[in-house]
Amino acid sequence: MKFVTCSGGRNKDIAALFRDTFTDSEGAEEGHVIHDLACALLETTPPDDLRVYLAEEEGAPCGCAIFTRLRFAGDPRSAFILSPMAVATAHQRKGVGQNLLIHALEDLRNEGVSVAVTYGDPNYYRRVGFRPVTIETVPAPLPLSMPEGWIAQSLTEDPLTPLNGPSVCAPALTRPDVW
Numbered sequence: 001m002k003f004v005t006c007s008g009g010r011n012k013d014i015a016a017l018f019r020d021t022f023t024d025s026e027g028a029e030e031g032h033v034i035h036d037l038a039c040a041l042l043e044t045t046p047p048d049d050l051r052v053y054l055a056e057e058e059g060a061p062c063g064c065a066i067f068t069r070l071r072f073a074g075d076p077r078s079a080f081i082l083s084p085m086a087v088a089t090a091h092q093r094k095g096v097g098q099n100l101l102i103h104a105l106e107d108l109r110n111e112g113v114s115v116a117v118t119y120g121d122p123n124y125y126r127r128v129g130f131r132p133v134t135i136e137t138v139p140a141p142l143p144l145s146m147p148e149g150w151i152a153q154s155l156t157e158d159p160l161t162p163l164n165g166p167s168v169c170a171p172a173l174t175r176p177d178v179w
């Protein structure tokens with residue numbers, strides 16, 4: 001298994017990975033929603049605001065984590081949000097997701113990104129350093145339907161102090177149904 005930073009040209013394979021994985025875990029409707037979300041993020045996000053990390057086996061993607069920039073109007077710190085993420089069903093529970101995130105967070109840290117945020121199951125993402133935060137500490141770009149899933153971490157040596165919002169996410173994530 002190789003963990004790589006993707007520089008483009010793989011959108012179709014990546015979207016199919018999201019569709020198939022979420023169809024297996026959540027059903028066909030969710031598979032379509034996440035497929036379309038991944039396509040929109042990959043196709044419409046300016047390169048400077050997009051980071052795509054892949055787990056590959058024999059050249060085929062079997063895991064993917066998409067990060068897009070989260071801007072805070074009153075704060076100079078650089079932040080990215082992880083959404084969505086998937087590991088192909090046949091490769092789950094072998095540490096692929098965890099190792100992919102370790103690779104991704106290290107890459108973002110080396111680039112000088114200060115904060116990583118995601119919106120998901122805290123019990124899973126705590127394994128790689130994410131902790132629950134309030135919207136007072138990390139203002140959310142849209143109303144959260146599951147505030148307990150709002151989680152973040154500092155990628156610097158400094159603790160995560162409140163970020164001054166409001167925050168703005170990538171246009172493709174600016175849709176209330178995924179929040």
Ligand SMILES: CC(C)(COP(=O)(O)OP(=O)(O)OC[C@H]1O[C@@H](n2cnc3c(N)ncnc32)[C@H](O)[C@@H]1OP(=O)(O)O)[C@@H](O)C(=O)NCCC(=O)NCCS
Nearest residue numbers: 025084085086087092093094095096097098120121123124
């Ligand atoms: C969630 C997902 C990315 C995890 O990837 P993975 O490669 O299977 O995860 P890892 O092997 O690194 O970690 C597996 C461990 O996490 C646990 N885990 C997996 N999903 C979990 C969750 N939602 N909550 C808590 N624990 C979870 C497993 O029980 C396992 O624990 P164990 O090692 O003690 O048995 C993958 O299962 C997946 O793609 N699921 C479907 C799509 C999805 O839910 N994506 C995330 C939301 S965007």
